[in-house]
Amino acid sequence: MRISELSATSGVPLPTVKYYLREGLLPAGERTARNQAEYGPEHLARLRLIRALIEVGRLSVADTRAVLAASDDPRMPLNEVLGAAHDAVTRRAAPTRPEPAWHEARAVVLDMARQRGWHIEPDCPALDQAADAVAAVLAADIPELYPLIDVYFDVVEPMARREVEAVLAMESPDQVVRGVVMGTILGESLFNALRLLAQQSVSTRLLDPGKGADGGGSGAETGA
Amino acid sequence: MRISELSATSGVPLPTVKYYLREGLLPAGERTARNQAEYGPEHLARLRLIRALIEVGRLSVADTRAVLAASDDPRMPLNEVLGAAHDAVTRRAAPTRPEPAWHEARAVVLDMARQRGWHIEPDCPALDQAADAVAAVLAADIPELYPLIDVYFDVVEPMARREVEAVLAMESPDQVVRGVVMGTILGESLFNALRLLAQQSVSTRLLDPGKGADGGGSGAETGA
DNA sequence: AGAAACGGATAGTAGAGCTATCCACTATCC
């Protein structure tokens, strides 16, 4: 397979494929001549993975490179790959947080986590991100929202356990690494989308009870 | 309060405050002279909300404007505001999805939702986003990940119910609107952060059982 | 042989999100 076929099969514009090659996201093909190279199915899979991380996972090109680099290194311990994926998902603009309210929010998160027996690294960026969100919720001064923080904690715990178990159940280390990346980054996208879907479903039922039965337009009865 | 005090109190650079005024995110202050205006605490709260949506919720300036416009309109029915918030969170780069695999993924999502009795608008962007993620997961060809889709469905349903209930329990319509916006957008950020925290906690316990109470060294310590 | 495609390099583009400068004017402080 040459570069144009790679581009055509994947749907990624050829100049963009070249760009990814330049940026080191996509490894170079096997050169068969000074200006010809052969790409295999692994390049196609890699290209699809890149696009999934960028488009579905909304990673920047730089973060994508970091995640792929971590997952490419066979000597990288699983924890580090997980960390790289987490960092890529987490390292998103640090809000202005000089305020004492932010430290209070962080303490709240840490306390709730500790009550549940979670083991937390104090310098974990996800903790700061959680504090950002809690601080914003607290600053909004809407007390009805506060119990949701507890709800999130309760809901997320069994979910994370199932996710980690699924990933660790894989056989080859290679698949574990890919599984972590896909699970972390794509799972976030999927869960967020499902949350909106579920919210719409619930709120439609509560606000527009008359509108019930017909969801997909194709008359499937909602059995439950 | 004049503009410089608004800037100083909120920590937002003055040129940026001006920019938000220009862009219509922040309403103009009450003009006391041709070139003086007075800003009240509501402007400060609004400015904080804008920053929360942009920095914590990671909305673009344009999406932030759309969400705020929807939540500002007192005649906007609740469903529409919810929809605007959902759209803002959802409208994120549409992947290339001409493939039959994508329609298959969409059908999978629709089917799972229908089995659970969800009411879904067929033209809902969140559905397409879910299909994107499922398509990417299926394309990755990691069967261990598939059961997680079910897990997400199961976990998200009670969570969304609690969220919608919390929002509908509010008294003033004004607060409901703000609650929807904050809950939808900030809740997503918070939940994502908690997911990473929980994953790290679980995986540390499973992979490094000896490492109990006192942290250091693993996972995501490269950040900040 | 000749058109088309190739790889590689360099340069250019569009949009987002600020940031800087200028202006005539106003408020403030001594």
Place this chain on the structure above:
DNA sequence: GGATAGTGGATAGCTCTACTATCCGTTTCT
């Protein structure tokens, strides 16, 4: 009441990201 600093408003500029376009000498296909 005059210096000085700040104000609102407009316009221009900047940096970064993610591509996109062009050129060039080579190679491959027919």
